Amino acid sequence: MYSYRSSFFEAGDSCRHGMMKITPSDLSSVPFAGRQGYCMAGCRRWAAAQGFDWVEFVREGIDAERLLATGDAMAEAVVRYVQKDRA
Numbered sequence: 001m002y003s004y005r006s007s008f009f010e011a012g013d014s015c016r017h018g019m020m021k022i023t024p025s026d027l028s029s030v031p032f033a034g035r036q037g038y039c040m041a042g043c044r045r046w047a048a049a050q051g052f053d054w055v056e057f058v059r060e061g062i063d064a065e066r067l068l069a070t071g072d073a074m075a076e077a078v079v080r081y082v083q084k085d086r087a
Contacts, residue, residue, distance in 0.1 A: 022064055
């Protein structure tokens, strides 16, 4: 299976070093299924299933590397979207 992690993020990329934070506003702005943003209730359930502290995420954001480490396609998509948006 191809993953863009190795090709999309270059060695000097700040995200690769865990410095880029993903915030709830990023989740609500990423294009998905012809709409703008992910469902926050679904994101909250997903975060709990991954062992992420939702309140901490809302207050501080989460390192992009933590999201990528889940291997989840939607997590990877939001990181890619934010990377392009902040470039």
